[in-house]
Amino acid sequence: MKKEKNSTLKIIPLGGLEAIGMNITAFEYGDSIIVVDCGVAFPEDDMLGVDLVVPDITYLQDNLDRVKGFFITHGHEDHIGALPYVLLEINVPIYSTKLTNGLIEHKLEEHNLLSKTKRKVVKYGQHINLGQFRVEFIKTNHSIQDAAALAIYSPAGIVVHTGDFKVDYTPVFGDAIDLPRFGEIGKKGVLALMADSTNAERPGFTMSEKTVGRTFDQIFSEHEKNRIFVATFASNVDRVQQIINTAYKYGRKVGVEGRSMVNIISTASELGYIKIPDNTLMDIDQLKNYPDEKTVLITTGSQGESMAALSRMASGLHKKISIKPNDTIVLSSHPIPGNEKSVSHIINELSMQGAEVIFQDTHVSGHACQEELKLIYSLVRPKYCIPVHGEYKHRMAQAKIAQQLGYDKDHILMLNSGDVLEISDEKAEVVDTVSAGNVYVDGLGIGDVGNIVIRDRQKLSEDGIIIVVLTLESGSAQLLAGPDIVSRGFVYVRESEDLMEEARSVLANKMEMLGDKHVTDWGKIKSELRDSLSEFVWKKTKRRPMIIPIIMEV
Amino acid sequence: MKKEKNSTLKIIPLGGLEAIGMNITAFEYGDSIIVVDCGVAFPEDDMLGVDLVVPDITYLQDNLDRVKGFFITHGHEDHIGALPYVLLEINVPIYSTKLTNGLIEHKLEEHNLLSKTKRKVVKYGQHINLGQFRVEFIKTNHSIQDAAALAIYSPAGIVVHTGDFKVDYTPVFGDAIDLPRFGEIGKKGVLALMADSTNAERPGFTMSEKTVGRTFDQIFSEHEKNRIFVATFASNVDRVQQIINTAYKYGRKVGVEGRSMVNIISTASELGYIKIPDNTLMDIDQLKNYPDEKTVLITTGSQGESMAALSRMASGLHKKISIKPNDTIVLSSHPIPGNEKSVSHIINELSMQGAEVIFQDTHVSGHACQEELKLIYSLVRPKYCIPVHGEYKHRMAQAKIAQQLGYDKDHILMLNSGDVLEISDEKAEVVDTVSAGNVYVDGLGIGDVGNIVIRDRQKLSEDGIIIVVLTLESGSAQLLAGPDIVSRGFVYVRESEDLMEEARSVLANKMEMLGDKHVTDWGKIKSELRDSLSEFVWKKTKRRPMIIPIIMEV
Structure with a gap:
């Protein structure tokens, strides 16, 4: 690929930089976008009821005609898991090594998507030309076989993306990581290295499997x-x-x-x-x-x-x-x-x-520790360092390693998901941000559970719910039935009968008062009932259950 | 204290053996019960909305006239935190060292209980006679000052309870643990040792503060x-x-x-x-x-x-x-x-x-590792070993240490909270169990949130709630208004209007069908509505929100 002067490449991570998981990064040059990895994250404790977290791909949807394909570094869920969701919107070919492809096929089959997608098995050393890009797969080691680093050739220069990797000189299956090829590419001149930060806080070397x-x-x-x-x-x-x-x-x-x-x-x-x-x-x-x-x-x-x-x-x-x-x-x-x-x-x-x-000495990690990162940096010798795969503290630990190796702070780029990085031989800067972040999968729903729903679940999980129902005569607002109370997750009702009885009279009194004032605005009736019950409950229990007043009109 | 032949002591742990925290153990001889420690546990992730966990003290309440006092080993929350709740039911004197007493006083003041309780400050080496017991406080080291082990003298023999401890030869404040006294008591002949298991999985020695x-x-x-x-x-x-x-x-x-x-x-x-x-x-x-x-x-x-x-x-x-x-x-x-x-x-x-x-090298533990446990065992040389303070795996790790030191399996007692251990020179066996376990504190309520409430909160937190309301004519069961639907924590309603509209028609259809059959049993109406909505929602979303049908009668 011929290098063009003053040309810039865009690198747009859409996930994977705030937590370990949900790795997905877009590379954009001219009319071409390629996407590296497409993973899920597993829900954090506060994402109540959420089954999976997938990336927000609005940017890719908005540029659908330019997206050429997915390049997948290995077959772990945080790199392939979102494919069945994302392919529904963006159906482009998927390039990966043999085992990775096998695992992707299995996943697509489960989602009835196998016949609808194009996949291509790539060998180490093979180069794929796609739009303005050429992508080479390089052998690495990881806790799953067939893991690859990618050398992404563009007119603006070469980016090396390690994927998840470790250096295992004595792997159980197949060859050790292709260190000579990293060196060879390093000698050509590499614009940026995007390396795995998962273990960057750990000194030394990860042990062999x-x-x-x-x-x-x-x-x-x-x-x-x-x-x-x-x-x-x-x-x-x-x-x-x-x-x-x-x-x-x-x-x-x-x-x-x-x-x-x-x-x-x-x-x-x-x-x-x-x-x-x-x-x-x-x-x-x-x-x-x-x-x-x-x-x-x-x-x-x-x-x-x-x-x-x-x-x-x-x-x-x-x-x-x-x-x-x-x-x-x-x-x-x-x-x-x-x-x-x-x-x-x-x-x-x-x-x-x-x-x-x-459980002692029965496991080794699949990720590179500090000395392995230094080794890869020293082979690839990139102009810019972009720590990826990890929480801020992990990526910061890699940034510190780069500094120890002599890199200036302005050649180490700490990105956030959604950042649009423009990078060239001359400079690298974040010029824009695009929509990025967590989309929640809950059952069959993708994205229909958002922050408001999660906040409601959190509130419900803390102190439960009290439902207040009453029937009013249409027009006159005369009380025909209620107010009745139903609660769940608040108190053990059989042992709190007095409390619930008192609560009912608080509401009944409030309704009488409102009736005397001829209030016919239901919004006002609801908020008055909610406030008086909330105050009563807080005084008696120091709890704040969700309170839902419901008015029926007859 | 004169030792009586064939006399048996009861040891009844009421907490502290299923998890780290909520330590409380009753010792019973004849008409006397003394209680060692009275701590809280902090709620586990699945105890939604719970602020604190305190022990079930039914057994002590049932034997109120025999309970003579509390002996507190040190001032941490998992040893003193439940006092304000337990003292409401069992107001007996509290014995502890000076700093521990200071922290207890502070806590009781916050709960307006200071003037209502008796406290006594005890010095290391001092013996307290209480009913059939004599209790000696022995200097130990821990991550809080003034920690004590207890030698509990009873007519059935001596029990040594370490409390939380470590061996610190060079403490920051005050003296090292009184190892000679452990040896001296060991020479008298100790019936049982109850030792801290927190770090029993860790080899070696805990470093000095x-x-x-x-x-x-x-x-x-x-x-x-x-x-x-x-x-x-x-x-x-x-x-x-x-x-x-x-x-x-x-x-x-x-x-x-x-x-x-x-x-x-x-x-x-x-x-x-x-x-x-x-x-x-x-x-x-x-x-x-x-x-x-x-x-x-x-x-x-x-x-x-x-x-x-x-x-x-x-x-x-x-x-x-x-x-x-x-x-x-x-x-x-x-x-x-x-x-x-x-x-x-x-x-x-x-x-x-x-x-x-x-965060590296900036902390040492306050608990004894394996070599320290061996040291204490070798000084005290108890007849029976009762590992305390820890989850099963921690206590099992201590049991293994005791085995290494030559103890038979039947001299190592793995108890559960609520077990009534009868122990004497001749034998040790669990003869009974009493009520024990977690009582949840939520706001002002102690125990009014139980497993049913927690299960409801868990269900609410997973998929939210759908409330179905309708008004029926009294007697005829004619539908006057509704069925209406209100949901929280289920879906983002504005983006799921179609789903909610469909759900409403499912319910309306069901009501029509029931009306044709002249169903007037409200229980049946509710369960039919719940079932049909639940089936619809599962089919559409693969979620199981809580569904609450409410019928108003006019």
């Missing part, structure tokens, strides 16, 4: 007589491979439980990303036919997710498997921030059943 | 030009003392912010537990009159609590203090499990204002 395999070997050798369960992330196929390897070595049959685990193992083995020795897998129904010391169960639920297989086993709700004393349960993951309590909860439940729970 | 002082010195010397804020737990008076010492050494004035911080510093300095050099403290209004490098602010909010001073500063809501670029903010605490996200949130907010946030 292979070290976990050694821990498994040790655990299996020390628990020869016990039934062993290993819970991990379904998407970590290399981890699953290592569990299977160790099980095979110790002559154990392997059962697999949890819908996502079953799905991913089947996709990965179809595509050749996992090798399962013959006669190693068994149906979990057969578990009882083997002695304890001859079985291993691989399961979902390592984060203590209440609906996952391990939680159901721990609380005795699983149909086929229950925990027995002397079972050995390996949690092969670290708690994701926010899940600490639920992980503690499941450890307690498993321990109470007499199981031994092991 | 003094090590944090050295970190402060280093941070102050490396940030000579910056304004410094230090956030920590208000109750950690030694920590506050060390911040003041370092500030004084570096010639900085100290401001204090946060209600609980101001209160505790005032109580502690009144009672002589903190020494503040003259002219060191300043009012926070004066902060602006000093150059940045001459000031330190000690504040609450190190856990990211949204209402605490530091959060208000970080989000620009504090009336007097705002964060500036180049401020140095030291978080001198670790996130308590469950607070990880809110701590991350505040670090992000502070960093976005340009402040540097430091």
